[in-house]
Amino acid sequence: xxxxxxxxxxxxxxxxxxxxxxxxxxxxxxxxxxxxxxxxxxxxxxxxxxxxxxxxxxxxxxxxxxxxxxxxxxxxxxxxxxxxxxxxxxxxxxxxxxxxxxxxxxxxxxxxxxxxxxxxxxxxxxxxxxxxxxxxxxxxxxxxxxxxxxxxxxxxxxxxxxxxxxxxxxxxxxxxxxxxxxxxxxxxxxxxxxxxxxxxxxxxxxxxxxxxxxxxxxxxxxxxxxxxxxxxxx
Amino acid sequence: xxxxxxxxxxxxxxxxxxxxxxxxxxxxxxxxxxxxxxxxxxxxxxxxxxxxxxxxxxxxxxxxxxxxxxxxxxxxxxxxxxxxxxxxxxxxxxxxxxxxxxxxxxxxxxxxxxxxxxxxxxxxxxxxxxxxxxxxxxxxxxxxxxxxxxxxxxxxxxxxxxxxxxxxxxxxxxxxxxxxxxxxxxxxxxxxxxxxxxxxxxxxxxxxxxxxxxxxxxxxxxxxxxxxxxxxxx
DNA sequence: ACCTGAACACCGTTCAAGT
DNA sequence: ACCTGAACACCGTTCAAGT
Numbered sequence: 001x002x003x004x005x006x007x008x009x010x011x012x013x014x015x016x017x018x019x020x021x022x023x024x025x026x027x028x029x030x031x032x033x034x035x036x037x038x039x040x041x042x043x044x045x046x047x048x049x050x051x052x053x054x055x056x057x058x059x060x061x062x063x064x065x066x067x068x069x070x071x072x073x074x075x076x077x078x079x080x081x082x083x084x085x086x087x088x089x090x091x092x093x094x095x096x097x098x099x100x101x102x103x104x105x106x107x108x109x110x111x112x113x114x115x116x117x118x119x120x121x122x123x124x125x126x127x128x129x130x131x132x133x134x135x136x137x138x139x140x141x142x143x144x145x146x147x148x149x150x151x152x153x154x155x156x157x158x159x160x161x162x163x164x165x166x167x168x169x170x171x172x173x174x175x176x177x178x179x180x181x182x183x184x185x186x187x188x189x190x191x192x193x194x195x196x197x198x199x200x201x202x203x204x205x206x207x208x209x210x211x212x213x214x215x216x217x218x219x220x221x222x223x224x225x226x227x228x229x230x231x232x233x234x
Numbered sequence: 235x236x237x238x239x240x241x242x243x244x245x246x247x248x249x250x251x252x253x254x255x256x257x258x259x260x261x262x263x264x265x266x267x268x269x270x271x272x273x274x275x276x277x278x279x280x281x282x283x284x285x286x287x288x289x290x291x292x293x294x295x296x297x298x299x300x301x302x303x304x305x306x307x308x309x310x311x312x313x314x315x316x317x318x319x320x321x322x323x324x325x326x327x328x329x330x331x332x333x334x335x336x337x338x339x340x341x342x343x344x345x346x347x348x349x350x351x352x353x354x355x356x357x358x359x360x361x362x363x364x365x366x367x368x369x370x371x372x373x374x375x376x377x378x379x380x381x382x383x384x385x386x387x388x389x390x391x392x393x394x395x396x397x398x399x400x401x402x403x404x405x406x407x408x409x410x411x412x413x414x415x416x417x418x419x420x421x422x423x424x425x426x427x428x429x430x431x432x433x434x435x436x437x438x439x440x441x442x443x444x445x446x447x448x449x450x451x452x453x454x455x456x457x458x459x460x461x462x463x464x465x466x467x468x
Numbered sequence: 469a470c471c472t473g474a475a476c477a478c479c480g481t482t483c484a485a486g487t
Numbered sequence: 488a489c490c491t492g493a494a495c496a497c498c499g500t501t502c503a504a505g506t
Contacts, residue, residue, distance in 0.1 A: 019490090042480060053480075054491050063480065109343065112392045117415040119426075125437075126427035133429060143436035148386075148449055155389035158346045181351040192353075193360035195367060202377035203359075210463050215382055222456025229444050253471085276499060287499075288472050297499065 019049065021059045025069050032070065037106030042066070067110040072118025074100055074107075080127045090131040091216055094153055097124070098212070101157035108157035116150070125150075137224060145223035152219060156212065253283065255293040259303050266304065271340030276300070301344040306352025308334055308341075314361045324365040325450055328387055331358070332446070335391035342391035350384070359384075371458060379457035386453060390446065 027048050032040045042063055046053040060066045078096045081089050101108040116124070125146055132142035182204050190197040206214070261282050266274045276297055280287040294300045312330045315323050335342040350358070359380055366376035416438055424431040440448070 052491050057481075058490070109346070112343070112346070112389060115393065115415055117418055122418055122422055122427050122430055126422075126430045129429040129433060129437075139433050140436045140439065143433055144440070144445060144448060146437070147445075148452065151389050151393065152386070155346060155385050155392075158389075159349065159385065181349055184351050184356055188356055188360075193356045195363040196356055196360045199363060199373050199377055202374045203363075203380070205374065206378070206463065211378060211381075214378060214460060214462060218382065218453065218456035218460045220456070221460050222452035222454070225459075226448060226452045226455050228440070228448060286472050291500075292471070
């Protein structure tokens with residue numbers, strides 16, 4: 001339980017080790033890394049463990065729980081940097097989380113469905129909360145802001161990790177999705193969507209990094225000025 | 235194309251009408267309404283249309299495109315109210331969108347993956363943009379704010395529409411997910427997650443409606459004060 | 469040209485039967 | 488008690504063959 005974080009690369013596979021929750025989770029992470037979340041199915045994981053899928057159900061309730069456990073494990077690898085202002089450390093931590101979700105394509109989508117809730121996630125939430133409190137944010141607002149920030153990071157990653165499957169056979173699709181949206185905006189009929197037609201470039205402008213920084217800044221600045229309804233406070 | 239919005243309830247089924255993109259989409263909506271997005275599969279839709287799944291591929295490229303088309307169709311039913319301040323109208327419009335995504339469980343998750351981009355979505359984006367501009371927001375910021383607002387609404391809905399499948403056999407699961415998170419927060423060890431332990435009630439406090447209103451307000455207020463990098467402007 | 473039966477290559481989950 | 492083979496009930500997508 002409190003051993004070191006699951007090593008994510010073990011080349012030597014000691015001939016059929018005993019099945020266990022930990023072993024199943026780390027095998028799942030291996031598969032996710034090399035083949036994507038889509039391939040990290042009960043069947044595929046079982047195959048990697050030289051057994052049938054039914055065996056996994058002794059340790060894990062269902063696919064959602066497996067993915068949830070994997071996410072918690074990975075969140076355990078994030079660390080709060082110790083230098084810089086609270087806002088720098090906060091942005092860096094969120095950036096690490098974003099990167100994590102980008103590294104494991106498809107995991108973000110799971111994260112939305114399952115709400116990180118394991119022991120490692122609790123520590124992560126604690127860190128975010130601590131940084132906002134350090135920044136002087138009122139406690140009730142900081143709590144809600146943590147939620148909002150995590151939701152944004154997850155949604156942002158989920159949106160950018162679209163393909164997940166079929167990236168071997170149809171790498172075109174990702175591009176064409178983008179193209180569809182931007183040409184739709186570019187070609188917007190001023191009679192039907194006048195503001196989009198007029199402000200098209202602004203809608204599409206900026207680098208992903210610029211938009212990310214702006215969004216995080218916006219969330220924090222907004223949370224700092226919008227009060228939480230008094231009744232909702234502890 | 236510019237007929238009335240796809241009627242979502244047609245009890246009389248004129249014996250095997252000709253297959254068409256429109257007919258496929260409206261049938262999919264029917265199924266989604268009555269059985270959830272999970273059941274709106276190519277196979278199930280084909281079955282409702284008295285044909286094999288292969289036939290759908292004449293009109294629709296794949297499942298993602300089908301869901302994308304459905305979402306655009308539904309977004310076409312949203313209307314901007316004509317009374318009230320810009321911010322009241324904005325919040326009402328976003329609320330309609332949120333409600334739409336809640337009504338069709340699972341659709342929100344699709345919306346994240348596919349980025350609403352059809353003709354109806356373009357008009358919706360145009361309305362949001364118009365309201366922010368009316369509120370005096372600078373154009374580049376308003377454009378990015380539209381993105382952020384839509385992302386939040388979608389993510390929020392995706393998070394709350396968890397079960398989607400298996401809601402007949404395991405209605406317990408939704409409850410237990412919540413319970414898991416709140417008990418985890420409630421029982422947080424002060425030694426390992428001191429801030430969570432101390433501010434637990436704040437993390438869990440407020441009604442969904444309060445949190446929703448606060449979040450939307452936070453996003454708009456934040457966008458109004460955080461400037462977009464000059465290089466990113468049109 | 470338009471449509472589709474049948475097949476291919478997968479899924480998650482359960483449960484009776486084995487050790 | 489613990490584990491699992493085999494089955495159940497599904498998927499998306501393709502393609503050769505029919506009309």
